Amino acid sequence: MKKKLLSALIMVMLSISLVACGGNQMNSDSDSTQSQTDNENASEEIITIHVFTGLADRKTGTGLIEEILFEQYMKENPNIKIEVEALDGETYKTKFKAYATSSEMPDLLGVWGQPAFINEIIDAGLLAELNPEDYKDYGFVKGALDGFSKDGKLYGLPRSTDIMGFYYNKAIFEENGWEVPKTYNELIELAGKIREAGLIPVSMDGADKWPLAIYLNDLIAKIDGDNGDKISQSIANGDFSDPTYKKAAELLRKSVEAGLFQNGFETTDYATAFNLFANGQAAMYYMGNWEMSIATNPDVLPEIRENIGVFAMPEVEGGKGKVTDIAAWNGVGYSISANSPVKEEAIKLLNYMMKPENLSKLTWQNGVGMSAQDYSGYLTGDETVPQKIFTNILMEATSITGTPINDLGTSAFKTVCEDLCQELAIGAITPEEFIQKLEEATK
Amino acid sequence: MTTKIKNNKKTKVSKIIMMICLSIVAVIQIFPLIWLLDFSLASSNELFTTGLLIIPKKIQWGNYVKAFVDGNFLLYLKNSLLINGLSLVLVICISIITAFATTRMIWKLKTAVKTFLLLGMMIPIHATLLPNYIIYDRVGLTDTIWALLIPYVAFSLPQGLFLTSGFMEAIPKELEEAALIDGCGVYRIILIIIAPLMKSSVATVAIMTYLNNWNEFMMASTYLRSKTWKTLPFSVLEFTGQYSSDYAVQFAVMALTALPAIIIYIILNKHITKGVAMGAVKG
Numbered sequence: 001m002k003k004k005l006l007s008a009l010i011m012v013m014l015s016i017s018l019v020a021c022g023g024n025q026m027n028s029d030s031d032s033t034q035s036q037t038d039n040e041n042a043s044e045e046i047i048t049i050h051v052f053t054g055l056a057d058r059k060t061g062t063g064l065i066e067e068i069l070f071e072q073y074m075k076e077n078p079n080i081k082i083e084v085e086a087l088d089g090e091t092y093k094t095k096f097k098a099y100a101t102s103s104e105m106p107d108l109l110g111v112w113g114q115p116a117f118i119n120e121i122i123d124a125g126l127l128a129e130l131n132p133e134d135y136k137d138y139g140f141v142k143g144a145l146d147g148f149s150k151d152g153k154l155y156g157l158p159r160s161t162d163i164m165g166f167y168y169n170k171a172i173f174e175e176n177g178w179e180v181p182k183t184y185n186e187l188i189e190l191a192g193k194i195r196e197a198g199l200i201p202v203s204m205d206g207a208d209k210w211p212l213a214i215y216l217n218d219l220i221a222k223i224d225g226d227n228g229d230k231i232s233q234s235i236a237n238g239d240f241s242d243p244t245y246k247k248a249a250e251l252l253r254k255s256v257e258a259g260l261f262q263n264g265f266e267t268t269d270y271a272t273a274f275n276l277f278a279n280g281q282a283a284m285y286y287m288g289n290w291e292m293s294i295a296t297n298p299d300v301l302p303e304i305r306e307n308i309g310v311f312a313m314p315e316v317e318g319g320k321g322k323v324t325d326i327a328a329w330n331g332v333g334y335s336i337s338a339n340s341p342v343k344e345e346a347i348k349l350l351n352y353m354m355k356p357e358n359l360s361k362l363t364w365q366n367g368v369g370m371s372a373q374d375y376s377g378y379l380t381g382d383e384t385v386p387q388k389i390f391t392n393i394l395m396e397a398t399s400i401t402g403t404p405i406n407d408l409g410t411s412a413f414k415t416v417c418e419d420l421c422q423e424l425a426i427g428a429i430t431p432e433e434f435i436q437k438l439e440e441a442t443k
Numbered sequence: 444m445t446t447k448i449k450n451n452k453k454t455k456v457s458k459i460i461m462m463i464c465l466s467i468v469a470v471i472q473i474f475p476l477i478w479l480l481d482f483s484l485a486s487s488n489e490l491f492t493t494g495l496l497i498i499p500k501k502i503q504w505g506n507y508v509k510a511f512v513d514g515n516f517l518l519y520l521k522n523s524l525l526i527n528g529l530s531l532v533l534v535i536c537i538s539i540i541t542a543f544a545t546t547r548m549i550w551k552l553k554t555a556v557k558t559f560l561l562l563g564m565m566i567p568i569h570a571t572l573l574p575n576y577i578i579y580d581r582v583g584l585t586d587t588i589w590a591l592l593i594p595y596v597a598f599s600l601p602q603g604l605f606l607t608s609g610f611m612e613a614i615p616k617e618l619e620e621a622a623l624i625d626g627c628g629v630y631r632i633i634l635i636i637i638a639p640l641m642k643s644s645v646a647t648v649a650i651m652t653y654l655n656n657w658n659e660f661m662m663a664s665t666y667l668r669s670k671t672w673k674t675l676p677f678s679v680l681e682f683t684g685q686y687s688s689d690y691a692v693q694f695a696v697m698a699l700t701a702l703p704a705i706i707i708y709i710i711l712n713k714h715i716t717k718g719v720a721m722g723a724v725k726g
Binding site: 050056057058059060061063083085086087088089091094095097098101102103104271275278279299300 | 486487488490513572573576577580585660661664665668669680681682683684688689690
């Protein structure tokens with residue numbers, strides 16, 4: 001009996017090891033045939049472009065739009081083969097670092113046009129320079145290319161314009177006779193009224209911390225108005241003594257003390273914050289324009305999704321900024337690898353994607369966000385309310401903040417700055433300590 | 444007489460208390476699985492309503508269809524099974540052989556070698572991620588099955604060696620001596636005498652290796668680029684949006700991913716506790 005069992009075991013082991021070897025052989029075979037075909041293809045000029053993107057979901061949203069464009073491009077150019085590798089968020093950044101050390105950097109890359117991310121890779125010479133002349137007719141909005149440029153050279157193109165604002169539930173506001181606040185104090189007062197009605201005033205994603213940093217940046221814009229590159233300067237000099245910062249920090253703390261955000265907002269993650277609003281438990285929701293598709297989201301109840309309005313951060317009493325000085329920036333985009341063997345082809349693909357009638361138009365028509373290009377030619381008048389309002393906010397803007405404070409320094413500064421914003425919000429540190437620690441973080 | 448009744452009562456009471464405690468533990472252990480199943484059948488929007496469990500308005504079998512079709516489930520399952528199966532066999536074979544060499548055979552450096560191998564337990568995966576990637580890149584192993592197989596075996600081996608060598612010390616030497624006298628060689632001793640006696644510790648090593656590697660994503664996402672060898676955790680990723688994700692489908696994928704793990708655990712369950720306990724004392 002035991003012998004039988006043993007021989008059976010050995011058989012299994014042997015067969016598995018055989019399979020392993022066989023598998024390996026097949027594998028190396030296919031590898032070699034692949035490299036062979038690669039060589040043959042080179043003579044037939046079939047070119048493989050390797051795309052590395054941070055949009056893991058390829059079936060909805062911007063990921064789907066990328067897929068559509070890649071399909072189209074391959075149809076129009078039969079000699080091009082596009083291979084997509086998609087990871088999300090932090091795993092994307094880790095893999096990006098790995099690629100940066102290797103010989104096989106993908107050709108077309110998703111990047112963030114913010115110093116915290118892009119400066120390090122530009123300095124390492126990983127990104128190819130693009131010719132700004134090519135994009136004269138692409139209708140990029142003013143300043144959109146700044147984040148992707150360094151020392152006057154262009155290294156990437158932005159995919160979107162991001163604007164922060166308050167989504168609000170118009171039905172709830174009307175029922176209770178509340179009005180859209182014109183000033184920050186009115187917003188704080190409104191918070192009390194909404195609390196009395198048993199609702200959450202503003203649903204806030206505090207666990208991810210960056211919405212708090214942007215909220216702070218939004219307040220700075222309302223206090224200062226158009227302040228140019230003051231924040232960048234402060235980070236470069238390690239000097240946050242300007243009273244604006246302390247005032248903004250105090251206002252953020254004040255809104256938490258007044259109960260503007262839900263209880264436990266510091267542990268509420270993105271999806272939960274979104275759903276507090278989408279389920280009607282919160283009257284407002286502070287988030288970017290990329291969530292404008294909430295108005296057509298079939299998972300959201302019709303009585304809520306059809307009643308959504310948007311307003312920008314209201315003016316601060318005594319502040320120089322107007323309501324039209326908005327928190328907006330061009331964050332995500334694409335670059336080309338400097339060492340790519342198919343650099344020319346990759347740039348052609350990028351140029352194709354970024355043509356106004358492609359990415360820009362599809363993004364708008366699918367309601368998944370706003371491109372960094374002038375999309376006014378594609379307005380039909382049938383857009384959803386959030387789409388219309390965000391467009392208005394952007395068109396009437398007297399100034400935009402650009403990259404938010406947390407993304408303006410190094411990647412280490414980003415982590416510290418976001419942590420500090422959260423600690424400030426929950427009252428673990430005072431505004432004075434916040435300023436002091438922020439200065440320390442720049443050193 | 445009376446004391447006997449008292450004793451009976453006592454044992455009854457303590458039995459009841461034990462049963463209550465055990466069922467509480469069981470509920471705590473099983474609840475996440477029920478929760479997983481429950482959420483995988485609801486729609487994404489329903490997940491955020493209050494209450495522990497949801498009664499879905501309509502049972503969403505579509506989540507599972509999506510998981511299978513859009514999540515490339517079958518391909519990834521095949522890869523996961525193959526990679527895990529191979530690393531399992533390798534880890535078990537190598538740890539038994541090494542354990543024999545370092546506990547039974549007498550040679551100069553045996554303790555040094557054993558300690559050196561066990562040191563591997565202290566190396567965190569994250570520290571090796573980039574250096575390994577650079578080596579693979581130079582050797583041309585990225586995006587092959589070896590890119591996963593090598594680290595999976597390497598990281599499970601110290602633990603496997605620790606458990607098997609502890610267990611092996613508990614096997615009486617006399618058995619081997621008898622075998623030697625009857626004319627067994629070293630290989631036959633390992634195969635015919637030692638290996639069958641190691642069943643429970645092999646089961647323990649198998650479960651631990653399997654559970655460690657089944658859900659591993661960090662290395663897989665770094666070392667692989669094409670679909671060919673991607674493993675099951677990538678399936679969850681297919682439904683991760685830029686900001687928010689399709690949670691219901693992700694739950695369905697996770698339920699499907701957990702299923703093989705649960706089946707294997709049930710099969711090997713009998714042996715695992717024994718293996719850990721016996722290996723621990725002499726380790």
